[in-house]
Amino acid sequence: MSLDIEVYQGKPPVTVKRGAAAPFGWWPAVCVALVALIDRIEYNLLAGALPAIQKEFGFDDGQAGAIATAGAIAAVVLLLPAGKLADTGRRSWTIAGVVAVWALLTLGTGLAGSYLALFGVRLLLGAAGQLYNPPASSLLGDLYPGPSRARAFGLERMAYFAGLPIGVIAGGALATAFGWRTGFFLVALPGAIIALLVLTIKEPIRGTGDRLTTWYADDTLHAAPAPTGAVVPMLTQVRQLWRIRTLRSVVIGLSILFFGLGGLFFWMPSFYQREFGLDEAGAAAVGGGAGLVGILVGIGVGSWLGDRWHGRRRGWRVALGGWSLLFGTAGLTGAVLLTPFVPQVICFALANVGFAGAIANLTAANADVVAAARRGLGFAVLQMVVTLGGALGPWLIGEASDATGSLRLAYAIVIAPLVVGSLVVLAAWRTYDADAAAAVAQSTTVSTKQEV
Template structure:
């Protein structure tokens, strides 16, 4: 069945419109990310209950996300290769269905080993869809609205804190297995919804914008209409360009890694993810052990705080990115990198609090500052990577951030077993987070050059 959602609003694609294919694709891809993150964050909320049933150590508990992240890292680059050569909507639909199967397996696990393997399978499946989503958004939405599109989809990274809340409440009210079984239904329904999406023409919006002006600043503020034939919106127009179809994988990868802005942003976000993954994975356990908070309350706090902070930070980040882009050098990167650095400095202060209320307030502030980057950094990557390689570009981002997340929880778990304190491990992870924010700021020096190069290539295409 050919997808029906995401068709052009008229017979011609209007690149001057903020949403030439409508907002339905953004809603669907937001749901994909939201369901993904809820399921992923269930484990943090139910962890105390699972440890209580199976009695494994903090080191073993910390290694679950590590194994999952390593499994995800293995498929990251192949996923980018596939996203640049095959139907991205079909890739996403299939892997979302695999999520549902792995989630069912988690809830029905008869022992720790089976549960461990199901988490690894789930992480690998989740990682396959990310490059496809990143590539699709750039073809659904022109530069004028990309920050908004990426911001709303990336915000699900923290909205997934609802999963921590849901897991903690269901584990306390029913059992930890209930939390996983409940999420099977949303997974199946989301897969069906994605199947209805129509694949957009690859790189067509870039070419239309470039036809009017090749400067990045004016491209972002583009408001002119560049009509094209109705046939350009047909399924045939989504075929893979010859420039990438015959390009060897490793040569394409080298071209992507030669983009300085991408390298700095990906490295910075990898370090940031190292810290965030470890700290937020163990935060409910810290509240239960050190502050005397119940499992349900801890899961609720750690679930709701990132949601509120992310919504606030995304709104502020969207405003700053729109205000500074084209006016200040690397304006979006300045906004995002400043937020990441400031949020990383606030977080250790929050962790030192002995009051649940004080800790919650400062964690909320840290999340708000960190989320300023959400609508800005992904849009910057889309601006500096050519349309024919965006799947691989976002795969590199996914590989490095997944690699970062692989060890955060394990570092904290080992430190807890060695020093008898979860806080020690959490403090260790603050330094790489600060370094990540500074690396992102460093990317400002190359952004304008890299974005201008993409527009010139699009104009020639």
């Protein structure tokens, strides 16, 4: 069964086949994934090249961790305004502008001549780094209905986390072969190209994905919602969002997860150098390679399972996300406790399988429980808290390493919080279905205007 549906404002209707996973194609999801990929590659070049940069500028582990932490905290200040813009402005233009700024700041990193200059440029890059997420997540929610959202968001998350080890590997290899500045110069050009590709994404009417979700489920297609004229202050909307129990649990769980992952990836090349005597390129290749394999497997399997049983089992996406997070925590525990090289690398890869599977499903669940008119702001809230969690990881592990003299012991501090995060997420499976139904109902009735 197919219907002609109004998707783009002022454009002819689009013929959509009922049940289609990607009714408007996978190209928008691919573009968003490329944005996430180049973002994390640019950001994590620093981790791979860190030993060489520390040698040149002479700063300790605590100061190194502070670079990542300060940039992430700066991003938090801008995320809520970015979320508001995502709910009111043209989202593809916003994303393209952010990516272009990244490219310029990446060039600036390669030109830094001191720790202070490096800190300043990375502070700005960190501030801009998360601003693509609210508009990109809002776009994906409108272009992909509920039964395929884990795959759409999983593709973005796969690229995001694949960029971590790729950046680490490239940073370490280029630092060894050509000097640490080379990687930052080379990556700027792909960033500029991806900014142009994003402009090819058409802007859908808000709520399109939720309208299709209801049509797929009960053969009822609602008309595109019209604004009510009601003006809701942004902070009031944030408070309303925080009342959604599933959203709270997902935000808390993912923030703790990113706390662990942020520190894990930032320090992993240094860990393999110090614990196993590898050089910069070898340490980056092992840590990054094991992480990349784990991420690809986790996202692929996790998003497939999440979509396959979505709507068939109560609270499935949240439950799967919670158990995946617990599995990843067990893998990380093994990576911390085991001293033989091969078992340690295997456990590190398994940790990434679990964490990646959790991220794919919990990110899709976040889109499911927030109405389309507020989805940009909802992801801004998620990204704000997640960024704070991720910001603390590199710094706290760096400080713990300085205090104990061991990165292995420093890694142990993230295990207990990850267990707590898993339990918080698992407790939310009972509320997911009701929260998701409420979001769809709101998306297919009315939308509201916003103010600061």
